[in-house]
Amino acid sequence: MASPTFQTSASEPPPRRIRVLPSQLANLIAAGEVVERxxxxxxxxxxxxxxxxxxRVVVELVAGGRRLVQVSDDGHGMNPDDAVLCFERHATSKIAAPGDLNAIHTYGFRGEALPSIAAVSRTTLQTCADxxxxxxxxxxEGGQLRAVREVGRTRxxxxxxxxxFFNTPARRKFLRTDATELRHILREMTGLALxxxxxxxxxxxxxxxxxxxxxxxxWQERVRTVFGREMLLRSIPVDKSDGTGRLYGLLGRPGDSGGGYTEQFLLVNGRSVQSxxxxxxxxDGFETTTESGRQPFFVLFLELDPAAVDVNVHPQKREVRFRDDRAVYDLIFSAVRSAFxxxxxxxxGASPERPAEEHTRPLTAGDQTREEAPSAEPAPSGIPSFWNAPPDRPYVPAMAKGADRFHRLSDGDAIYLPGTGSARAAFFALPDIKPSPKERAEDARTAQVALDLVSKSPGSFSASEGLEAIAASELKETVWQFQxxxxFVNTRDGLWIIDQHVAHERILxxxxxxxxxxxxPASQQLLFPTVIELTxxxxxxxxxxxxxxxxxxxxxxxLSDRKIEADAxxxxxxxxxxxxxxxxxxxEMRELGFRRTGLKEQIAIAYxxxxxxxSGEHLPPATMRWLIERLFATSMPYVCPHGRPIIVKIETAELDQRFGRV
Structure with missing residues (x-):
C-alpha cells in the first residue's frame, strides 16, 4: 500500500498546534491534582x-478552611531568595538527584505544593532564617506575585x-459544608500529630x-491526648517484628465499634497514608471479631526500609506501594491475629467464672448504703449487661411517658449497681414484672426446634392481625428464645419467629x-453524672x-472543650x-455530613x-413479652427501619405439609 502524501505550500509551513502552556495555566492544572479541598x-x-x-505548629482556621488556613512554625525558616523561589514549580530542598526518590526521608519532595496553593488563593508567606x-x-494572588518586602518577625x-478557589468558581462549588471540610482537616492534623x-x-x-x-x-501518650484515656485503656496493643519490618500500635476490642474510617489510622514510616x-x-485480621458493617478503631504504625516503600505514587502523597506486598500483608495480618x-x-486466665447464685447490691435513693445481698463480680469484657442483673429482677427499659422528663428517685425505687464495676449505670426494676423460676427455665424448650422450617420471607400480615393473634394466645406460656x-411465639395460626434486635430497633x-x-421520651436519671471525653x-x-x-x-x-456531662x-x-x-x-451524625434532608430519620435509625x-444477649421471658407487646404497638411491626424483616410467620398448615400430615 502506498504511503499517504500531504500537499503543502512551498511558501507556508502548516500551522503549529502544540504549544507550551504558560506557567499560570500550568499551575492551575497542577492545583487541580494537589489542592482538592x-x-x-x-x-x-x-x-x-x-x-x-x-x-511546634499552630494552625488557625476560619469557615472550615475556605476563608482562612494559617500555619505557623518555629522551624529554620528561609532567606529572601528561597522565600521567592519556593513558589516556582518543582523548586524543592528535599531531593537533588534521581536516586533520592528510592529512599525518601522527608514528607515533601515534589516541589508542587506552594505554587499550586498560591495559584488558587490569596497567599502570604512570612519567614525568617535567623x-x-x-x-x-x-x-x-492567583499565582501572580504582588509584593516582596522585609518584615519584622521571629525565626x-x-x-x-x-x-x-476565589479565582476558580467551579472548584469552589464542589466544596462541602464547613463542618464537613473541618472533619477532613482534623483527620489530616490528627494523622500528623500521631x-x-x-x-x-x-x-x-x-x-x-x-x-x-x-x-x-x-506514641501511647499522644493516642491518649487525641482519643482519650478510656480508648487507650480499652484497646489491644500489638507489636510484632520480622524480616520485613515492624508493626505496632493499638486495635479496638472485638465487639467494639469505633467512629468509622475517621478513627482508623495507617502510618508508614511516620507518614499517614492510604494503602x-x-x-x-x-x-482480614479483624474478620469474625467485628459485626458486619461496623468499622473498628485502630492506630497502626508500620516501619519498613525506606527503599521498600514507594511514596511517589499520588500527587498528594496519600498512597504508598510496597516492594513486597505479600510480605507486608503477612506481617500485618499475623500481628493483628496474634494480638487478639x-x-x-x-x-x-484472669476472669473468674460467674458465681451461680450471687446477686448485685440493690440500693435505694433514700438509703444508698443499705446492703440486702452480696455483691457480684464485675462482668468480664464483652459479656452482656444482664451479667449484673439479679435473676429475679431482670432489667426492662422504662417506657412510661409523663410530664416529668426524668424518672425521679424515691425510697421505693430499687437501683442495681455492679458490685465493683461502674456505679453510673442504674438499672430500675419494674415491680410488676417478676418472672418465676418456671419462666427462667423456658429457654430449654428450644433445644429441638428445627430452624430449617423457617421461611425465607415473612408471611403477609398486618399489625392488627398480630395484635389479634397475641390477644388470642396465652403469651406468658408461649414465648421462648432461640440461640x-x-x-419464638406460638400463635393460634402457627409459629412466629421474631428477630429480637430489629424488633427493638423498630420500637426505639x-x-x-x-x-x-x-x-x-421518658428518661432514666443517672445516679452519678458521666463525664465523657470526646475526640x-x-x-x-x-x-x-x-x-x-x-x-x-x-x-x-x-463542660469544657472536648468534655461533656450526661446525667440522664x-x-x-x-x-x-x-x-x-x-x-x-x-x-454516625458526623458521617452523615449534617444533611438536612432526612437527617432526623437517619439519626433515629442510627440511635x-x-x-x-x-443478638446474642439472653432475654428473660418477661422482657420478651414486653418487647412483643411494644412491637405490635408500633405503626409498622413487620419491618425494621433498615428495611429488614422483623417477623417470619410459619403457618400450621405449612408445618403439617412438611411433616406429611396432609
Whole structure:
C-alpha cells in the first residue's frame, strides 16, 4: 500500500498546534491534582513545617478552611531568595538527584505544593532564617506575585492562605459544608500529630481550640491526648517484628465499634497514608471479631526500609506501594491475629467464672448504703449487661411517658449497681414484672426446634392481625428464645419467629421520631453524672447535634472543650455503656455530613441500631413479652427501619405439609 502524501505550500509551513502552556495555566492544572479541598492545603503546609524542623505548629482556621488556613512554625525558616523561589514549580530542598526518590526521608519532595496553593488563593508567606528579627514577606494572588518586602518577625515561617478557589468558581462549588471540610482537616492534623508525639500541635477554628497536643515522650501518650484515656485503656496493643519490618500500635476490642474510617489510622514510616494492602490485612485480621458493617478503631504504625516503600505514587502523597506486598500483608495480618489471640488467652486466665447464685447490691435513693445481698463480680469484657442483673429482677427499659422528663428517685425505687464495676449505670426494676423460676427455665424448650422450617420471607400480615393473634394466645406460656437471637411465639395460626434486635430497633426508632416531634421520651436519671471525653472530630460537631440528643431523651451539657456531662439517658436505651453510645452516635451524625434532608430519620435509625438489644444477649421471658407487646404497638411491626424483616410467620398448615400430615 502506498504511503499517504500531504500537499503543502512551498511558501507556508502548516500551522503549529502544540504549544507550551504558560506557567499560570500550568499551575492551575497542577492545583487541580494537589489542592482538592482545604484539608489538602493544610496537609502540604504541615508537612513543609515538619520538614523545616519545627518543634511546634499552630494552625488557625476560619469557615472550615475556605476563608482562612494559617500555619505557623518555629522551624529554620528561609532567606529572601528561597522565600521567592519556593513558589516556582518543582523548586524543592528535599531531593537533588534521581536516586533520592528510592529512599525518601522527608514528607515533601515534589516541589508542587506552594505554587499550586498560591495559584488558587490569596497567599502570604512570612519567614525568617535567623535571630535578627528581620524576615521576608511574599504576597501572591492567583499565582501572580504582588509584593516582596522585609518584615519584622521571629525565626520560623507563617503561611496564610485566604479565599481558596476565589479565582476558580467551579472548584469552589464542589466544596462541602464547613463542618464537613473541618472533619477532613482534623483527620489530616490528627494523622500528623500521631506520627510526631515529640512535637506540639495546636488547631483552632474560629478562635476556638479544637486540638491541643503538647509534646510527649511516647506514641501511647499522644493516642491518649487525641482519643482519650478510656480508648487507650480499652484497646489491644500489638507489636510484632520480622524480616520485613515492624508493626505496632493499638486495635479496638472485638465487639467494639469505633467512629468509622475517621478513627482508623495507617502510618508508614511516620507518614499517614492510604494503602489497599495495609488496610486489607488489618480488616482480614479483624474478620469474625467485628459485626458486619461496623468499622473498628485502630492506630497502626508500620516501619519498613525506606527503599521498600514507594511514596511517589499520588500527587498528594496519600498512597504508598510496597516492594513486597505479600510480605507486608503477612506481617500485618499475623500481628493483628496474634494480638487478639494473646489478649483472649490472658483474659481467660484472669476472669473468674460467674458465681451461680450471687446477686448485685440493690440500693435505694433514700438509703444508698443499705446492703440486702452480696455483691457480684464485675462482668468480664464483652459479656452482656444482664451479667449484673439479679435473676429475679431482670432489667426492662422504662417506657412510661409523663410530664416529668426524668424518672425521679424515691425510697421505693430499687437501683442495681455492679458490685465493683461502674456505679453510673442504674438499672430500675419494674415491680410488676417478676418472672418465676418456671419462666427462667423456658429457654430449654428450644433445644429441638428445627430452624430449617423457617421461611425465607415473612408471611403477609398486618399489625392488627398480630395484635389479634397475641390477644388470642396465652403469651406468658408461649414465648421462648432461640440461640439468644430469635423469639419464638406460638400463635393460634402457627409459629412466629421474631428477630429480637430489629424488633427493638423498630420500637426505639418510633420513640425517637416521636421525640423529634416534641413528645420527648421518658428518661432514666443517672445516679452519678458521666463525664465523657470526646475526640477532636467529635467535639467539632457536638454543638450542632446537642439539640438532637435532647430530643431523644438524653440529659447532656458541655463542660469544657472536648468534655461533656450526661446525667440522664432515654428510658428505652438498652445499655448505657458509660456513655459510649453517645460517642458512637456523634460519629454516625458526623458521617452523615449534617444533611438536612432526612437527617432526623437517619439519626433515629442510627440511635435505634446502637441502643437496641443485641443478638446474642439472653432475654428473660418477661422482657420478651414486653418487647412483643411494644412491637405490635408500633405503626409498622413487620419491618425494621433498615428495611429488614422483623417477623417470619410459619403457618400450621405449612408445618403439617412438611411433616406429611396432609
Amino acid at each position: 482545604p484539608s489538602a492545603v493544610l496537609k502540604e503546609l504541615l508537612e513543609n513545617a515538619l520538614d523545616a524542623g519545627a518543634r 535571630d535578627s528579627g528581620l524576615g521576608t514577606e511574599v504576597i501572591i 520560623g515561617t507563617t503561611v496564610t492562605v485566604r479565599d481558596l 506520627t510526631k508525639p515529640d512535637l506540639g500541635f495546636t488547631l483552632s477554628h474560629g478562635g476556638r481550640v479544637l486540638l491541643e497536643c503538647n509534646p510527649v515522650s511516647t 489497599r494492602v495495609f488496610r486489607k490485612a488489618v480488616v 489471640s494473646d489478649t483472649a488467652s490472658r483474659e481467660r 439468644r437471637k430469635y423469639i 426508632y418510633e420513640e425517637a421520631m416521636a421525640g423529634f416531634a416534641g413528645d420527648v 477532636p472530630e467529635q467535639d467539632a460537631v457536638f454543638d450542632e447535634v446537642e439539640e438532637i440528643f435532647t430530643s431523644l431523651g438524653f440529659g447532656i451539657r458541655r 439517658y432515654p428510658g428505652a436505651l438498652h445499655n448505657w455503656e458509660d456513655g459510649n453510645v453517645i460517642r458512637r452516635m456523634i460519629d 435505634s441500631c446502637h441502643a437496641a438489644v443485641k
